Amino acid sequence: MMRRDFLLLTGLLSGLLVGCNGSGETHNHEDGGHSHGADDHGHGDGDHGDDEHAHGEDEHGRGGGIVVTDFTDATELFVEFPPFAVGRESPFAAHFTRLNDFTPVAEGSVMIRLAGGGAPEEIFTAGPSSTAGIFRPIARPRHAAMREVTVILQSGDLVSVHQLGNFQVFETVADADASLPDEAAGEGLIAFLKEQQWQVDFATAPVREAVLFHSVRAPATLEPAPGGDATLTAQAEGVVLAAEDGFPEIGDSVEPGQVIARIAPNLGGERDFASLLAERDAARAAYSVAQAEFERVEGLFEAGAVAQSRVEQASADLETTRARLSAAQARLEGSQGSLEGGVAVRAPVAGRIARVNVGPGSYAQAGEQLFRIVDPSRMRLVAQVAEIDAPNLGQPQGAWFTLLGQDAAYDLADYGGRLVAAGGAVDTVRRTMPVIFEFENASGFAAGALASARVRTSRRFDGPVIPASAIVDEAGVSVVFVMEDGENWRRQPIRISVRDGDLIGVASGVEPGDRVVSQGAYLVHLAASGPAEAGHGHAH
Secondary structure, three states, X not given: OHHHHHHHHHHHOOOOOOOOOOEEEOXXXXXXXXXXXXXXXXXXXXXXXXXXXXXXXXXXXXXXXXXXEEEEOOEEEEEEEOOEEOOOOEEOEEEEEEOOOOOEOOOOEEEEEEEOOOOOOEEEEEOEOOOOOEEOOEXXXXXXXXXXXEEEEEEOOEEEEEEEXXXXXXXXXXXXXXXXXXXXXXXXXXEOOHHHHOOOOOEEEXXXXXXXXXXXXXXXXXXXXXXXXXXXXXXXXXXXXXXXXXXXXXXXXXXXXXXXXXXXXOOOOOOOHHHHHHHHHHHHHHHHXXXXXXXXXXXXXXXXXXOHXXXXXXXXXXXXXXXXXXXXXXXXXXXXXXXXXXXXEEOOOOEEEEEEOOOOOOEEOOOOEEEEEEOOOEEEEEEEEEOOOHHHOOOOOEEEEEEOOOOOOEEHHHHOOEEEEEOOOOOOOOOEEEEEEEEEOOOOOOOOOEEXXXXXXXXXXXXXXXXXXXXXXXXXXXXXXXXXXXXXXXXXXXXXXXXXOOEEEEEEOOOEOXXXXXXXXXXXXXXXXXXXXXXXXXXX
């Protein structure tokens, strides 16, 4: 259908609509193209200056006429127009909203096409009005018939085709006006107009059928994945020196093997390099003697000439001399390093400096912790599920979490998360069972951050799903606002079955095919109290 409309648009109307070389939009009636009765907003023409085609009341005292809301993949069309009569002008007030950011379409052209009913096609076009988002083509049909009405928007590369359905073109104006439904059909609705929607953070979302999972709440921490956390210690006692490219700061990136600092070892007292060399040689000689003694005693023991205790003593002496040799060798090597600028402190892993315990010129003891390096590219969510909730887990289906002080929910499914372990034992002190997930840290979460996690259980929900942001709490009652048309909303209490991340499974109150306010719901709530609460109205 889109291809046929596009060819008609470019072939038959090449002189009317310019630049129709963009990609068309697939027709997608999410709401089915709602048609409602008289406009209950009291739209006049006071806000539009010279625009003489504003909606008012007809000669019978009825409202503006037919109201239709229709969706494609790219745009929402909310349009109002009087019923058709042969020879009478029917001005359209076509409001176009981009669905990617819910802003008005401010530029382009709109074509109204009447087709079918055994009569020739009729085309009516217009550019944008003085109000961004509103186009005002005027249809003046010449043939009395049941006509298929199509509205085509062309704005830059965007071509969006809205099929509104079939509407009768009446022989007389009186017959056309008599066809309008009773205004009472709009009673009880909340008006929140397009001009209000376009001025605030506002969006809608369809109610869709989906599978969600029930979950259990658990405190959690974000920790580096194994191999992504390293603590660097002083290899020798001495003064900490900066590396060639400066002293590391928290947040600096490092690569494996990179020298991030040096230590100038303390030789102590009057000891010099020669004395350290002699100390090493003496330790090596003592080790050789101890090794020979151990081998001799071991041979005597096998011959039954000595007791086992002599072997054990010789073994202990051998280990002691080995340790002294290792220490002497380390001191010698440290001294050699100091002659070249100090003992190098190298990063064992790639990552970022997470902690700095010393500064340039600090004196460090051997074994003292100097730096911590964390690789933040992969993280783990370690959730501590309470003992009472552990039997409800089954096979965990994933998890989502919020950080302290934030409302945003982060779903591990969006980060390639996978279950690493679900502990089979309860910690006897905490009375919790760990459940661990690993994920790609694309958002740069900080290691060690505290989180409130929800671990998905095996228990499923299959039914209507809406965004959590659609819900307004009215004195403990969960309420959403369901679209009746592009500017009218119905207050609808709902019963929540499950929350799964930013989605809510609804047990009752809405059905797939409905459309709800997903951003700005509280403003519609205020509009129910009076127009002054939510913002300025408009007159078309």
